[in-house]
Amino acid sequence: MSRKLRVAVVGAGPAGVYAADILTKTEGLDVTVDLIDRDPTPFGLIRYGVAPDHPRIKEIIKALKRVMSNPDIRFFGNVAFGDDVKLEDLRQFYDAIVFATGARRDRDLDIPGIDLDGSYGAADFVYWYDGHPDVPREWPFQPHAKEVAVLGVGNVGLDVSRILAKTADELLVTEIPENVYEGLKKNATTDVHVFARRGPAQVKFTPMELRELNHSPNIDVIVHPEGFEFDEGSMEALKAAKSQKLVVDVLTKYLAAEPSGAPHRIHIHFCQNPVEILGEDGRVVGLRTEITELDGTGNVRGTGEFKDWPVQAVYRAIGYYSDVLPGLPFDAAAGVVPNDGGHVIDLDGSPLPGVYVTGWIKRGPVGLIGHTKSDAAQTIGMLVEDIDQLPAPEHAEPEAFDRYLDSRGLEYTTWEGWEKLDAHEQALGEAHEVERERVKVVPRDEMVRIARS
Template sequence: MSRKLRVAVVGGGPAGVYAADILTKSEVPSVDSVTVDIIDRDPTPFGLIRYGVAPDHPRIKEIIKALKRVMSNPDIRFFGNVNFGTDLKLEDLRQFYDAVIFATGARRDRDLQIPGIDLHGSFGAADFVYWYDGHPDVDRDWDFQPHATQVAVLGVGNVGLDVARILAKTADELLVTEIPDNVHAGLSRNATTDVHVFARRGPAQVKFTPMELRELSHSPNIDVIVHPEGFELDEGSMEALKAAKSQKLVVDVLQNYLAKEPTGAAHRIHIHFCQNPVEILGEDGKVVGLRTEVTELDGTGNVRGTGEFVDWPVQAVYRAIGYYSDNLVGLPFDSVSGVVPNDGGHVIDIDGTPLPGVYATGWIKRGPVGLIGHTKSDAAETVGMLVEDVDDLIAPEHPEREAFDRHLDSRGIAYTTWDGWEKLEAHEQMLGETHAHARERVKVVERDEMVRVSRS
């Protein structure tokens, strides 16, 4: 006997959208139709594509076009401005869905346990990214200090490069992007002239991509300076370069920067290798420096400390050492890895048994590693497990699609929909067209305004 399969996906970023796409295209035995509802705490879809990619990266945001095609499927619906944990809990979702896939990603900064991390002028990169990307839940102003001309960025992933590049660019260079007016005004107060990016290991171990690295030099106002100290390749490094063409391209770009003479540009991005941050130095509660320990490669691509320390006179520090997932209400959580415990798809309890009908995909499943493309194969693995479990899933009490809408209405939740997103997008494009500095769009920042436009 066939039946309809109803699945909720919590999280509207690429991980959630890919899972919905793969599931609705899957041939599921004993099921005559599959419908998916994507639920997200933001009023808008696309997660970190909207709120985690730097505004001067329009090429990366091309992925939104592919995600839009998925979301146009009538078997997939979007419910935004609905927060799992406060508006909904797992027991609520079980009333309406055969299964729930969690794809909530990783939204906050991983902690760095070194002295001085709580000083004024010490920031998490994720907070800064959400600010310049106009996330509705962060303050509208950023605490740029007028004396902070020298700034440190800890971490050599793509987020670290984004932060360094945004800090080093002039505010007016970003007027061609979708940044809101409050972000332009804030960046106009940014006094940074030198951004120092610190890598704990050598050039072969950095995590950014060749494209991101090349883009550092696209601004005429920025010189990229790679410092020779610590620019080492040991046996482990050479093996890494042989194993990954992209890593070799990164080292080639770094070597080109190393050989290049500075042009005298007003701003500089310095890249330092084999420097392990051990303390943020403070005075009167404010950042006045960064202390690093010089490291050396040990032959395997890892490093050991040398006992030699360097103090860098910086006035602000941004840590970009990775994202960390939120603990989801009613689900087990591995606080060390920052993930929901799982066996590759099933969420598993503390005793190792799978939670019936509960799955995970994306960064909440495997941690904040890999590029967007990895998310698709990850979603396929999770969906494959769900499909295998179909005959064992417990049918919901209220399987009709409209039942969930009625539930949200009864709770007084002002949810947004895909039609609402299209209204908001058209509104943002209109703001861009009519802005004093015309561009493709200007983001709406305030949550209430986003919801108002979406529900109008």
């Protein structure tokens, strides 16, 4: 291929950055990539979806920074697809567009009481404590909410449980913004109850996350024996995955441990299916679960026996769900853009020329960072195979997209702007009375001002 290829990647989280990295490293390909994101900052859920007390996971940012330093990769932040640019706009400037927009909101849970005051989505809480600019600056902690339920047994559920159970001062050494620290001081939670619909062999925790749950001296982890059972399907699952066996080993240790008398507790309950959030005067006063039993396959069936739990708040952490992308088809049941492994498939079943997906918008919100890399490799492989069929854009020079954004009056941020903001946040951390690696800037306009200064 003789012409220089121009590719836009919409979404600058790990999925988008890995796609850009693979593209620019493809042998024999002359390509430049523009990463476009609605946030003023890169890194997506690594910045806004990972709990602040997980610095090891945030080490991934260092690897992503190395990718972004490639001069053939540019970053355009604070540019929202669908509002600021549309698919037909991008086609003017790029041979191909790869969507890596991920999944940003909570999956719905259709049970009675879900809309009561005190019933929250985990994603909203995560965005608040991670300082996302598009959520309210205050979290509605209630002084009476001492017992809290968390629905879901994935890593997000653990993060939410841990943040609720820790003290504000424990988290002050992290990068949390000042408004989050002040908010957490109002948190009255003493007991967090985590509910699993199935048994211990079916939880989605990773071993590291589970082990770290009791690293705080203020938290006891209590695994309740009811439902701590294994059927034939469970044993097969443990044989098939070493990580799942490690998770069960950690749970078994928690089950056998004696509580230390710590002021806060995280309780883990198995074989409890939430069926209703109980309310009084419009707010949460309890959770009703149906006791389930393993059916031999690792799945469960209801027993018809119910139990009420006196909790004053409920956080659902049952998974993320992707937003609809204007101009692209959407599978509402699966929460993804229809695709054949990378190509976007139109409503008539034919591939949409030059349009691809990778990451959670492609396969749903499952898998870890390693899955994201292999996923991007598959998508980029398809794009490379299609090169000869890709229509050349009308305005192929890189500067044309910059001029377009300028003509629209959009205050976009760049990689150089991110480096300014990054240095500013680190300086805030160094100047804090308790030295911290950084203190996040939250308001969007302030982030943009610093980045564009």
